[in-house]
Amino acid sequence: MYFPNTRNQDPMRISWIVLDIEGTTSSTESVRTGLYAYARPRLGPWIDAHRDDPEVAAAVRETGGATTAETVAILHGWMDGDVKATPLKTLQGRIWAAGFAGGELTAHFFADVPPALRAWHAEGRRLAVFSSGSVSSQRPWFAHSPDGDLSTLIERNFDTVNAGPKREPASYRRIAAALETPPGDVLFLSDVPAELDAAAAAGWRVTGVRRPGEPNEHARFGAHPVVASFEEIV
Known part of the structure; x- marks a missing residue:
């Protein structure tokens, strides 16, 4: 696994990849x-x-x-x-x-997301989601992708109820504890700089996702590494 714009990172230590949804795996408009x-x-x-x-x-x-x-x-x-x-x-x-x-809704994912999730899963990386959307909405979202059922790749789901606010380091400490994994072995992908700041403060590795046309396309990510596509991480 490649970490853009970073040095001295050991990719073999990454055991969990935690995903934001809106603006990261899927369009904000969807x-x-x-x-x-x-x-x-x-x-x-x-x-x-x-x-x-x-x-x-x-x-x-x-x-x-x-x-x-x-x-x-x-x-x-x-x-x-x-x-x-x-x-x-x-x-x-x-x-x-x-x-x-009922078949009235279908989820949206950026084209690079399903192949990356499958590749990471095949490599033995474990996948989780941390979104402000409830766990009850996260699971069907990943299950009803146009690219097939992606929910089988996601092992854990976290929201603001079972983890806490997304901009507070304590929430990321709770998730790492629930995953029974050292914070430094977890990578968080999000389009929101404040969320990356909170995760980094909790000891996580982080990468910003700058999607063209999304609300945070021109956000300031500071020293955090940034990608425009999951293809840059694989």
């Missing part, structure tokens, strides 16, 4: 436009149809809305502001999972 547009009109009906579901009931309580209409208004406000609120992520994840299962 998530914010495709998935958000699918979930938005379905939030109210989903809440009303699943009030006896403990996870849904807990998410609704956490919004603070007194009625379905109030709850949906709060959720829509969070969506409009791109707020990474756990109740929103929980409900969206459940709706998306049903959409994927």
